[in-house]
Amino acid sequence: MRECYEGKLQLPDFQRGWVWDQDRIIDLLASISEGFPVGALMTLDASGEVSFAVRPVEGAPAPVKPLEAYLLDGQQRMTSLYQSTFSQMPVATQTAKKQPTKVHFYFDIQAALDPNVARSEAVIAVPEDRVIRENFGRDVKLDLSCEEYEFDALHFPIDRIFDENRWQISAAQWMARDPIARQEKWEMINRFAQEVVNNFTSYHVPVIKLGKDTSRAAVCLVFEKVNTGGKPLDAFELVTAMYASEEFHLRDDWKARRERLIAQKVLAKIEPVEFLQAISLLHTKERRNEAVAKGAEPPAISATRNSLLQVPLDAYKKLAGKVEAGYVAAAKFLHSLKIFNSRDLPYQTQLVPLAAILAELGSTWENDAVRQKLAKWYWCGVFGELYGSAVESRFALDIRDFAPWINGGAEPQTVQRASFEEKRLRTLRSRLSAAYKGVHALLMKSGAEDFKSGQPYVQTVFFDENVDIHHIFPEAWCKSEKIEPAIYNSIVNKTPLASATNRMLGGVAPSAYLGRLHKGNDSNPPIAADRLSAILKSHEIDEALLTSDNFTDFMDDRRSKLLAMIEAAMGKDVVRENILPMGREDDYYGEEELEEAA
Structure with missing residues (x-):
């Protein structure tokens, strides 16, 4: 909690927003109060070569200390705990019906000590002003707006859980004014501190710490494996966070490019990862050509997730305009084949190598002989039904084979392997x-x-x-x-x-x-x-x-x-x-x- 507060532990900016509702927070608090496990956290050493733009855990102030680690897994739990136990501000969450609300969480001390009451029923959410009303707000059901009311009602504010000693000192002063009448409540407050509060202050959470040598691909893979509760993370979000650490806003750049591209209805379903894949194909091919020219071992042409994470910002800036022009040319080419609408596009995936090939060819593709070969390659992919699965390796073959083919080389693998059966x-x-x-x-x-x-x-x-x-x-x-x-x-x-x-x-x-x-x-x-x-x-x-x-x-x-x-x-x-x-x-x-x- 202190590391979140100080900014030593922050979220990489590809993490999505905090979304837990108050019932899930109550379940989490109840589990910890009984010492039950709530799963491990995962962090990544921030001193390595993998660099992300970051943001504090939601509710934490601006960082005051240098970043030491990224929180990769555990955002929902840590944010829920930080806001409900460490921050004095109301928790900005939502009801079970997804309505936004601001609440403070309390333990009903008597209920928490009753073995016949489920611990989750002892945790209550109280409005921002700490007063529960009924009868359409006309009657006060429970007023916890000051410490004396909390003592008298035997309700403990969970946002004081790590400052319980001071709350207890104030409770002792309150008891001293009427020791006989309040003796029973004082005993319950003491028991509550021992049986419930101590479970928070002595609680141990397992933390998996990834070292500074962890690769970008491993970070992406690990995050996708552990992030089973939400939409899978894609490489675009990781690349966005990495470029943001160099003060480049990839999401804004992509938004502008996408608006221009979807003006062509055949490109309406274009995805940012596909755009990055086309860039990766050209970038890795350039690196391969450079290695061949030097007589070095040539790296593979690739559009895999790992290769996307290795595309440096300067390569993106160099190639993005070229790839965008490739997609525009792809739309023009598809129109010539009478494919006008994304709904009628045989393969969305085949757009990636098509755009990359056209980006590389430039205006050469409009030469009749080149256009004929491009059409043959395209229809072989469609009727050979070759772009349904395991497409990244085929992308690499396409960008490798097409240019040599138009210069008299062998047919691309896609053309060679395509087959259509009468049946x-x-x-x-x-x-x-x-x-x-x-x-x-x-x-x-x-x-x-x-x-x-x-x-x-x-x-x-x-x-x-x-x-x-x-x-x-x-x-x-x-x-x-x-x-x-x-x-x-x-x-x-x-x-x-x-x-x-x-x-x-x-x-x-x-x-x-x-x-x-x-x-x-x-x-x-x-x-x-x-x-x-x-x-x-x-x-x-x-x-x-x-x-x-x-x-x-x-x-x-x-x-x-x-x-x-x-x-x-x-x-x-x-x-x-x-x-x-x-x-x-x-x-x-x-x-x-x-x-x-x-």
């Missing part, structure tokens, strides 16, 4: 899949035009018309034909359409809604036969199969066309299989698979 199409049913979103984008990229308006899906149309992926053979019609959901919900039976167009199609057979499009109505002019044929063709749809409501042959035909589209995007053959036509679900799908899909 995968039947399992693509929701936008949770990167490949599902990839097909959606490829259809728009290949020139798909809206069934009703005939407009291609450029960015303005996409947002103005609320374009999304919808069924071609409507769901209601498929149900009426007893077709399994596992079949008709496949991406093969879906295509991008404006929301108004999808509503106009309704749940009727394709032949019926094609008739509506041909005929038109008061609000929709008729579409010429050859024009409608061209529109359907832009969606890789055979008009004759749609007109005849031939679902089985339609699915087989369109599957084949989608596979060809995917092959063209990846620049390699998909893995074909010898299977029965897609619409013949009884043979094509096993019974268990159908049940699972349904």
Whole structure:
């Protein structure tokens, strides 16, 4: 407590605010009063190379002595104890219903000494003025606003627990004025000091002390392991605290960059750690190139948490603008692939190497040959489904391999290892899949035009018309034909359409809604036969199969066309299989698979 008061023990600034409510504080005080363990604290020697911006434990004054240690684990307990036992100020906490409140904590001495009363019931929270009122504040239930009232009511102020001797001396003086009447209370005060107060003053808390040689990565790992009660700490918060020790406000810098980046809707979900990962890729690659030039052992290119913690502030300042430009270029590139919205982005994670590659390439990426290779790499990542897990190692390979590739070197590992199997199409049913979103984008990229308006899906149309992926053979019609959901919900039976167009199609057979499009109505002019044929063709749809409501042959035909589209995007053959036509679900799908899909 003294170290918190003096500032020798402080919180690293990545620690979140104090959040315990008064019931949790009461439980903590009750446990200590009975000598029960409340867990260990963890500190880090502040004299090592790991340096964080700090702040005092909440409620403590400005530091008067040099910092000696960071409190890594135990913030909630130490802050609760400091405010309730060491500070004379009311504890600024909250009720169980999360309403802010300021209270002082007291022991009801009689209840604390009664073995039949739970110790937590002997701890009470009293308002800031130390008066408990009832009847809507009109009546005083308990007044503890001065020491004599405390003695008379046998209520001990817990914020005097380490100054109990003076409180007891005042109690002795109070008793001397009426020794006979107050003898019983004096005896209880003495017993309380021995049985309860001594448990606080002699209490030992285990402290795990991390030495000054502890690495930044170890600090981050340790903190995440012990901080199980709240949101996991990420590397950005640690880096923020480290840069703050050099008087650089990373959080403010990131906030400004993020505001500029999310103006592009495809970047709306960008996370600060992802931005740091892109910086780390470029920084570690620079260090690797420098080592190679000197003939030294080259360090690894990396975007792991450890590497993020090793990015010095001068490297961040040097590369942040470059990476931001890389993300802006990434948005432009994605728009060219008809990916406009973060919701339709196949992999959020693939943005990291994409932005890093584009940051390194600069304006070179707009060269047609480079753009073609970039698109091939991107679609291989999407349809190879390579960015779902263990992505940091793939990031490093991407940034290592891409530049040599455009200069005549070998294909990147992502391109080499990507593989798409024909059977995968039947399992693509929701936008949770990167490949599902990839097909959606490829259809728009290949020139798909809206069934009703005939407009291609450029960015303005996409947002103005609320374009999304919808069924071609409507769901209601498929149900009426007893077709399994596992079949008709496949991406093969879906295509991008404006929301108004999808509503106009309704749940009727394709032949019926094609008739509506041909005929038109008061609000929709008729579409010429050859024009409608061209529109359907832009969606890789055979008009004759749609007109005849031939679902089985339609699915087989369109599957084949989608596979060809995917092959063209990846620049390699998909893995074909010898299977029965897609619409013949009884043979094509096993019974268990159908049940699972349904």
